[in-house]
Amino acid sequence: MTVDVETGSRILLSPPDVGELEQEYVMRAMRSGWVAPAGPDLDAFEADVADRVAVAHAVGLASGTAALHLALVSWGVGLGDVVPVSTFTFAATVNAIRYVGAEPFFVDCDETGNMSPELLQRAVDQLRAAGRSVPAIVPVDMLGKCVDYAAIGEIATGAGARLLCDAAESFGATYRGRAAGSFGDASVVSFNGNKMMTTSGGGMLLTDDAALAQHVRKLSTQAREPVPHYEHTEIGYNYRLSNILAALGRAQLVRLDDMLKRRRAWRERYRALFADQPGVSILGGADDAGDNCWLTAIVVDPAVSAWSADELSAALDRVNVETRPVWKPMHLQPVSKGLHGVLDGTSERIFERGLTLPAGSVLSDGEFKRIERAILGVTAA
C-alpha cells in the first residue's frame, strides 16, 4: 500500500488497540489447549472484570447484545411487557428488547445525550395509567458518560421495574466514584472491536445477583441441566465467550488505564480546539471527569457557528480522516415503525447537528496533528 505524505493512511474513529501483550496472552491460551468457550482465562477474565468494576459476578458472553438479551430472558420479560429504553443509542439495545417479544418505549435524552430522568418519569406514569406492565428499564451510558443513576434508579424503584444498564460504551467510566457496570440490577458491557477495550467480539453481564449470574451462565451454554446426559428444561443459547478471546481481554485489561488516559488526552485537545468556537459544544457537557472518553462528539449549532458539522466532516474526509454522525435516534429508524415513546426532540436535534471524531487509543500524535490542521482549516477560516 502506498501512503500519501499529506493524507497518510486513513484515521479511523476507534480501531482496536492490540499489540505484543495481547499476542502473548492469546498464544499462551492456545498452547494451554483451552480453545473451547470454557477455561482458566475465561474464569480469570471474569474475576478480574468483577474486581475492577466491584460487582460480585461477571459472566463472559459472545457480545454485549447477548448480555442484554439474556438478562431480559432470565427476568422473564416478554410478550405484553413494555420496556422504557433510551432512544439515543445503538440498535443493539433496542434489538434485545425485541428479541424477547417485549415492546420498546423510547425515552428521549437531555443535553448530555443520556436518558432524561424527567421524561422517564413521564413515560412510567403514562404506561402505568394505561395499565401496562413495566418489568424493566434500559438506560444507556452514551459515548462513555454514565447516566444520572441516582435519579434514574429512584424512578425504576418507584415503578417496581428492574434496571438493566447498557454500559457497552462506558467501561472504565465512573459515576460518583463508582464504576460503570456496577449500577442497577444488572449491567452490560461490550468488548467489540471498536469499544474502549476489545476481545475482538465479546461482552459481559455484571451483577451482584448470584441467581441471575448463574442463570445467565446456564442459558449461555444451551441451558444444560447438571446431569451426565444432555438434559434441557428450558430453551438455551450459544452465547458464551471463548477462552481464547478472554485471554485477549485479560491483556487489554492490563492496559486499560493507559488506554483511558490516551482517549482522555484527545478529549482535552478537542475541547481546547473548539473552546472559542461559538455554537459548538462537546456532547456530554463540560463535566467529563468520570467519563471514559470512548468517543468525542461535537454538537454544532449552525445558526451560531460559522460552519456546519457536515462541512467539518467533508474537510476531515479530504485528509483521510473518518468521522461519523452520532447515533440516529431509534424512534426515527424504519425498523421502529409503530413503536411509541416520550420524545421532546432533543435527540433529533443532536443527531442533526452532531459529529463524532476519532479518539482511538492507537491514534498517534502525528495523526492527531493532521486532524487538528484540518479542523483549524475550517474553524479559523
Ligand SMILES: *Cc1c(COP(=O)(O)O)cnc(C)c1O
Ligand atoms: C456496542 C454497543 C452494544 C452492543 O455490543 P456488542 O458487543 O457489539 O453486541 C450495545 N449497546 C450499545 C450502546 C453499544 O454501543
